[in-house]
Amino acid sequence: xxxxxxxxSVGYQRDVAVLHGxxxxxxxxxxxxxxxxxxxxxxxxxxxxxxILKPQSxxxxxxxxxxxxxxxDLRALRQRVSMVFQDPDQQIFYTDVxxxxxxxxxxxxxxxxxxxxxxxxxxxxxxxxxxxxMPVQYLSHGQKKRVAIAGALVLEADMLLLDEPTAGLDPAGxxxxxxxxxxxxxxxxxxxxxxxxxDFIYEVCDYLYVLSKGHLLAEGTRREVFLxxxxxxxxxxxxxxLVRLHQELGYPLYESEQxxxxxxxxxxxxxxxxxx
Amino acid sequence: xxIIDKLAYQSRWLHVEPxxxxxxxxxxxxxxFTCPPQVQMGLLAGxxxxxxxxxxVTVLRYLRxxxxxxxxxxxxxxxxxxxxxxxxxxxxxxxxxxxPLVIGPDPVGLDTAWHTLxxxxxxxxxxYLFVLTTPFNQLIVLLKFCRIPTLLLxxxxxxxxxxxxxxxxxxxxxxxxxxxxxxxxxxxxYRSLAMLVGMLLARVMERHARMETTLDVKLFTGEFHL
Numbered sequence: 001x002x003x004x005x006x007x008x009s010v011g012y013q014r015d016v017a018v019l020h021g022x023x024x025x026x027x028x029x030x031x032x033x034x035x036x037x038x039x040x041x042x043x044x045x046x047x048x049x050x051x052i053l054k055p056q057s058x059x060x061x062x063x064x065x066x067x068x069x070x071x072x073d074l075r076a077l078r079q080r081v082s083m084v085f086q087d088p089d090q091q092i093f094y095t096d097v098x099x100x101x102x103x104x105x106x107x108x109x110x111x112x113x114x115x116x117x118x119x120x121x122x123x124x125x126x127x128x129x130x131x132x133x134m135p136v137q138y139l140s141h142g143q144k145k146r147v148a149i150a151g152a153l154v155l156e157a158d159m160l161l162l163d164e165p166t167a168g169l170d171p172a173g174x175x176x177x178x179x180x181x182x183x184x185x186x187x188x189x190x191x192x193x194x195x196x197x198x199d200f201i202y203e204v205c206d207y208l209y210v211l212s213k214g215h216l217l218a219e220g221t222r223r224e225v226f227l228x229x230x231x232x233x234x235x236x237x238x239x240x241x242l243v244r245l246h247q248e249l250g251y252p253l254y255e256s257e258q259x260x261x262x263x264x265x266x267x268x269x270x271x272x273x274x275x276x
Numbered sequence: 277x278x279i280i281d282k283l284a285y286q287s288r289w290l291h292v293e294p295x296x297x298x299x300x301x302x303x304x305x306x307x308x309f310t311c312p313p314q315v316q317m318g319l320l321a322g323x324x325x326x327x328x329x330x331x332x333v334t335v336l337r338y339l340r341x342x343x344x345x346x347x348x349x350x351x352x353x354x355x356x357x358x359x360x361x362x363x364x365x366x367x368x369x370x371x372x373x374x375x376p377l378v379i380g381p382d383p384v385g386l387d388t389a390w391h392t393l394x395x396x397x398x399x400x401x402x403x404y405l406f407v408l409t410t411p412f413n414q415l416i417v418l419l420k421f422c423r424i425p426t427l428l429l430x431x432x433x434x435x436x437x438x439x440x441x442x443x444x445x446x447x448x449x450x451x452x453x454x455x456x457x458x459x460x461x462x463x464x465x466y467r468s469l470a471m472l473v474g475m476l477l478a479r480v481m482e483r484h485a486r487m488e489t490t491l492d493v494k495l496f497t498g499e500f501h502l
Contacts, residue, residue, distance in 0.1 A: 052489055075495060083493050090483070091490045093500070095437050096413045104494045106501040135285060135413060137440055151494070 001158035001190065002027040003049065003081060007058035010041075010048045017056060018044045019214045026159065026192050029207025030185045034194040035225075036211035037236030042194035043086075045211075046161050049192075050074075050083055079108070082157040086164040088144035091151065097131050097139075101151045115154075122150040125183055127176065142173030149180065159190045166197045178204055202226065202240035203256050210235050223253070278440070284411035288330045294414035295421060301406035308398035316394035323401040330409055342400065349396050356389040357381050412436055420502060430500045442480070449475055 004025040011017040019041045026032050034042050047053045049060055051067055051074045059066040067077055082104075085091050094100035101122060105115045123129050126146040131139065139147065145165070152160060165181070166174050174197075181204045185191050195201050201208070208225045210218040212235040218225050226232070226243045239247070242260055246253040254260035284290070289297065307319060328338050359368060359382035371380025410418070419429055449472050453459065458468035 047489070050493060052492060074492075078493055078495060085486070085490060087486075089441055090486050091494070093434065093437060093487075093491075095416075095433060099501070103496075103501070107495040107497050107499075135281070135411065136437070138282075138285070 001080070002061075002063055003159055003190075003192075004061045004064075005049070005058065006061060008048065008055050008060065009057045010044055010053055010055050012053075014056075017214060019048070021058065022211075022214075022216055024209055024216070024219075026190060029190075029205065029221075031181060031191045031193060031205045031207075033201045033205035033208040034192065034211060035196065035198070035201060035208055035235070035237060036194075037196055039213075040211040040235070041214040042211065043163055044214075046083055046163055046192075046194060049161060050081060051077060079155055080157050081159040081161065082152040082155050083161040084145075084149050084152045084163065084165070086167050088141070088148040091148050092136055092144060095136050097128075097134060097136060097147050100136065100147060101154055103151060104155050118154045118156070119150075122153040125153055125187065126150045126180055140173075142169050142176065145169065145173070145177070146180070153184070157189070159192065160184060161192045161194075163194050165193060166195060166200050174200065196237060198237055199240045199242075199257075202242060210237070212236065278412075280407060281412050283331050283333075283408050286331065287409040288332075289409040290411070292409070294410055294418050297406060297410050297414075298418055301402060304402035304405070305399055308402050309395060311398075313391060313394040316398040320394070320398045320401050323398070323405050327401070327405045327408060330405075338404075341404065342397075345396075345400055349393070353389045353393060356392060357385045359385055416502060426499075426502060429502050433500070433502065438483075441483075442476070445479055446472065446476055 002025070004027070005022050008019060008022040008024075009017045010019040022045070024045075034045060036042055044053065048055060051060070051069055054069060061067065062077055062080065067073060092100050093103065098119060101119050102115050105118060110118075119132075123132055126149050128143070128146045128150055131143055131147060134143075136144070136147070149160075149162070149165075162181070165177050169177060178200065181191055181193065193201065193205060202222060205222070207221060208219065209216060210225060210231065217235050218228060218231050226239055227247065229239050229247070232239055242254050242257070245251040245260070251260075252263065254263060304319070304323065308316060311319065324335065324338055327333075328335050358379060360377070360379050361368075362376050363378070368378055368380035368382060371378050416429060416433060419432070453468045453472065457464070458471075459465045
């Protein structure tokens with residue numbers, strides 16, 4: 001399963017491009033990040049990847065082949081590549097959780113037994129077993145977000161695009177989202193996350209693309225991208241705090257908050273013992 | 277968020293099969309319409325207490341809900357009790373004579389009004405009992421069981437799902453305007469209200485466009501599978 005773009009330019013008006021000649025390959029990492037400030041073209045990119053917007057030039061490729069824009073082609077593509085939008089209220093149509101998650105599968109005409117088992121699996125993955133019986137309008141924003149993700153997961157697509165998954169979430173919801181993305185990637189699916197939540201991206205993603213005003217500014221692994229403070233500033237971003245600790249204060253470069261606290265606790269314990 | 281629906285989700289009958297609740301409703305309605313006033317009074321009292329118990333609300337709160345339709349009922353009853361005629365065939369006691377015009381309480385009307393009052397109250401209580409114990413999702417199941425056309429059901433469900441989002445948005449705009457003194461004077465108020473309606477329309481269009489995109493992504497083929 002590989003999704004990529006070659007020399008992709010997209011715009012809403014003739015001659016005014018929002019994305020400029022992007023060459024992206026989403027099979028470089030298990031969880032790929034599209035990083036960029038507001039208005040850098042992240043959402044436009046996602047819409048183009050799903051064939052909702054057509055490129056002005058260049059192409060989107062699925063399994064190495066340019067995607068087709070016929071009804072059948074798009075239907076096939078959207079079963080393999082699914083997307084979760086930023087605003088969950090935009091994508092939940094039903095007043096009960098179960099029907100909503102089943103929606104895409106019923107559109108495909110699957111049997112109800114398959115649908116029931118897939119709903120179970122999807123809800124288990126988003127840790128939403130308790131949400132099943134709840135009416136949609138009483139769910140919190142974070143809960144709705146998880147239902148929306150379950151609605152995309154049931155398709156068992158190879159690739160899941162998440163647009164701003166942490167926008168509007170409280171700290172607890174944010175760490176739940178982090179765990180959820182890890183679980184999805186561990187289940188063998190590739191995830192593409194668009195965000196400007198830099199510390200979040202640092203912890204969950206293993207390959208990154210940095211966009212600024214529709215241009216590709218940098219790409220690479222976390223180390224390659226986040227150790228360039230000037231480039232990040234130009235993109236309207238900042239370094240993750242773990243990277244700043246490393247570069248500005250000479251701490252080792254920790255992979256996650258948890259690793260940092262474990263390491264710091266260990267070092268602190270040593271000092272304490274020496275002092276005694 | 278509709279308070280009726282919220283209460284229905286908290287009711288002790290939440291998990292009772294909706295068809296049984298509907299059957300009880302029809303039964304109670306028939307009783308409410310056909311029994312004499314004494315039975316209707318008893319029925320009313322029983323249903324009020326039952327509803328209050330099922331929802332865990334005080335009788336006072338229930339009576340406050342009852343005040344809303346009671347207002348309309350009172351007006352209706354006035355029309356039944358009082359008779360206005362140019363030259364009544366049967367003389368009206370205690371009537372007011374304005375030249376040839378006679379206005380006064382009609383003994384037949386008084387009797388009809390007495391019956392109407394208790395019949396309406398009993399029917400209202402039955403409706404409250406049903407509505408307050410059957411949440412929206414169960415109503416959809418019931419309507420489907422009653423073979424209501426799917427198109428209509430889809431409309432009902434989508435309206436119900438999105439009406440709250442619309443109301444929330446309107447409230448947010450209204451609040452933002454109020455905080456900046458948009459409703460300080462009458463002239464301002466008109467302008468603010470016009471802007472609110474305009475903005476709401478623009479947002480609805482935007483939402484519609486986004487909804488179409490989402491439906492595409494979810495492989496929508498024209499049916500909502502209720």
